[in-house]
Amino acid sequence: MNALSLRQLNKTYPGGVIALRDINLEVMPGDFFGLLGPNGAGKTTIIGIVSSLVRPSAGHVSVFGHDIIEDPWEAKSNIGLVPQEFNFNQFETVSQIVINQAGYYGIDRHTAQERAERYLRELDLWGKRDATSRSLSGGMKRRLMIARALIHEPRLLILDEPTAGVDIELRRSMWAFLRQMNERGTTIILTTHYLEEAESLCRSIGIIDGGRIIENTDVRSLLAKLKSQSFLLDIASPVGSLPDFRDFYVVPVDERTIEVEVRGDQTLTDLFTQLNATGVQVTSMKNKSNRLEELFVRMLGDRKRDAQPETA
Amino acid sequence: MAALYPAYPRQTLTALQTLAWKETHRYLRIWVQTLVPPAITMTLYFIIFGSLIGSRVGPMDGYSFMEYIAPGIIMMSVITNSYTNVVSSFFGAKFQRHIEELLVSPTPNYVILAGYVAGGVGRGLFTGLIVTIIATFFADLQIHNIPVTISVVFLTAVLFSIGGFINGVFAKKFDDIAIVPTFILTPLTYLGGVFYSISMLPDFWQTLSMANPILYMVNAFRYGILGSSDIPLATAYTLILGFIAAGTALSLWLLRRGTGLRS
Ligand SMILES: Nc1ncnc2c1ncn2[C@@H]1O[C@H](COP(=O)(O)OP(=O)(O)O)[C@@H](O)[C@H]1O
Ligand SMILES: [Mg+2]
Numbered sequence: 001m002n003a004l005s006l007r008q009l010n011k012t013y014p015g016g017v018i019a020l021r022d023i024n025l026e027v028m029p030g031d032f033f034g035l036l037g038p039n040g041a042g043k044t045t046i047i048g049i050v051s052s053l054v055r056p057s058a059g060h061v062s063v064f065g066h067d068i069i070e071d072p073w074e075a076k077s078n079i080g081l082v083p084q085e086f087n088f089n090q091f092e093t094v095s096q097i098v099i100n101q102a103g104y105y106g107i108d109r110h111t112a113q114e115r116a117e118r119y120l121r122e123l124d125l126w127g128k129r130d131a132t133s134r135s136l137s138g139g140m141k142r143r144l145m146i147a148r149a150l151i152h153e154p155r156l157l158i159l160d161e162p163t164a165g166v167d168i169e170l171r172r173s174m175w176a177f178l179r180q181m182n183e184r185g186t187t188i189i190l191t192t193h194y195l196e197e198a199e200s201l202c203r204s205i206g207i208i209d210g211g212r213i214i215e216n217t218d219v220r221s222l223l224a225k226l227k228s229q230s231f232l233l234d235i236a237s238p239v240g241s242l243p244d245f246r247d248f249y250v251v252p253v254d255e256r257t258i259e260v261e262v263r264g265d266q267t268l269t270d271l272f273t274q275l276n277a278t279g280v281q282v283t284s285m286k287n288k289s290n291r292l293e294e295l296f297v298r299m300l301g302d303r304k305r306d307a308q309p310e311t312a
Numbered sequence: 313m314a315a316l317y318p319a320y321p322r323q324t325l326t327a328l329q330t331l332a333w334k335e336t337h338r339y340l341r342i343w344v345q346t347l348v349p350p351a352i353t354m355t356l357y358f359i360i361f362g363s364l365i366g367s368r369v370g371p372m373d374g375y376s377f378m379e380y381i382a383p384g385i386i387m388m389s390v391i392t393n394s395y396t397n398v399v400s401s402f403f404g405a406k407f408q409r410h411i412e413e414l415l416v417s418p419t420p421n422y423v424i425l426a427g428y429v430a431g432g433v434g435r436g437l438f439t440g441l442i443v444t445i446i447a448t449f450f451a452d453l454q455i456h457n458i459p460v461t462i463s464v465v466f467l468t469a470v471l472f473s474i475g476g477f478i479n480g481v482f483a484k485k486f487d488d489i490a491i492v493p494t495f496i497l498t499p500l501t502y503l504g505g506v507f508y509s510i511s512m513l514p515d516f517w518q519t520l521s522m523a524n525p526i527l528y529m530v531n532a533f534r535y536g537i538l539g540s541s542d543i544p545l546a547t548a549y550t551l552i553l554g555f556i557a558a559g560t561a562l563s564l565w566l567l568r569r570g571t572g573l574r575s
Contacts (some may be wrong), residue, residue, distance in 0.1 A: 013575060048575070051416045055574050073320055076418040087409035091341070096334075097413075103330025104417035106323020148413070
């Protein structure tokens, strides 16, 4: 039984924006799943539908086998949500916020108090338990949202851009915390538009763009697909006389320099074998700084270009 | 469809207690804004209309003017405070978006409604009690019929809390929470026989007044305290219960659709 199952999810917002088109997605129990995509891709909309804040136009959502419409109590009790934007009662204190939230899940007050202490301590908020939410710093508010999402001990934790606008130190400690939660058995889904974050935390990745899932795979295969390196080669003969490289993507830089891309599934030996075979003399070579994120952006761009004939 | 019997009765009850207590805590925390103003306003009503002007007005339906208006003034504060509490709290929750805390939770819609109504009823009755205590300084109030008094004030508080809830669901900006109280509730309350008996009005205005639901509530409550009413009690109960049933149905329907709550 999957932690999350989305079937043929569609969403058109009032006003006509089509935010999701036929989304199908499965997240396995125990997974650490990254939902990656640029702004406006539809990440928050998917999370909104899963957490009952947005009404789907069509499709079904189930959480650990419970349909969110048919068995709302079971489905919702299994989800903890850390939304993208702060949504606290400004006048309530840290402990009131988490204890009330426990109450909404039917957890008795005594248990709620015990858990509040545990999670507030873990998230370094215990000293702030009597402070109102509006007096907290941005980083503390982020952590409070996590404590609030965990208070009913959900099996699936969903975080919508949890580290956006968070300083590097806090980001690292949040990562460590989430990894620990995942090791203890909580399935985690997070959205991000930092590839670095997904790469560091996630085992599986879904890439969404324009309301469509365009890639859904494990991190390793994705990185293999993405992880290509670029080299600048100085060559002895002028660029104009270059033969065709079948397996490599080549861009001329200037008269005697070319840029060659070596994908994750190719080796330098392959490159040199081909260079050799075509008789190209390489006088020197240097590694061009290779940003995964640049590739990520390019991949999205490619997909857009690929998609164009459909709409033409 | 909300099940007749909740699948998780104990948890459902905990959710209700949590929300009801949170709502109660809210109006108690801001007591200077919620409990003090009606106490001051209603004291002024008693002094000005009751003592100063009332002493020049003859008896009404056989009661001193002060005795006659006391139930109406109590009722007025109950109506206003129940309504205002729910509309401002619910709209505030939407505005600050912490209503999402409830929407993501398994708390059933009828519990969300009941929790907010509990807050409104609590504040309405609390204010009513304060005003009643103030009234005893000005008039010698004997309660004629305790069950009627209590049931009418309670049901009225429930009804206007539901009204405030519906207003809160539709409200999109702060102006929207003031329109109904200012343009509908206040006029209907003043014209609902708080300060006079409709038997004093010309026939036409008497008939027109009968279309004002608040008249029935004020009079039923006055009957409970004084034993005098312009209208039959049964009509008052039917009307109040009918409005409560309709308001509840509408509220639950709006919650189920997610009107103003889920995009
Ligand atoms: N409440 C809304 N009403 C209308 N359009 C919306 C609403 N929320 C989001 N959208 C639109 O839906 C698309 C997807 O948005 P969103 O899910 O927030 O993307 P992401 O979280 O990936 O940045 C965007 O085009 C956005 O403008
Ligand atoms: Mg988003």
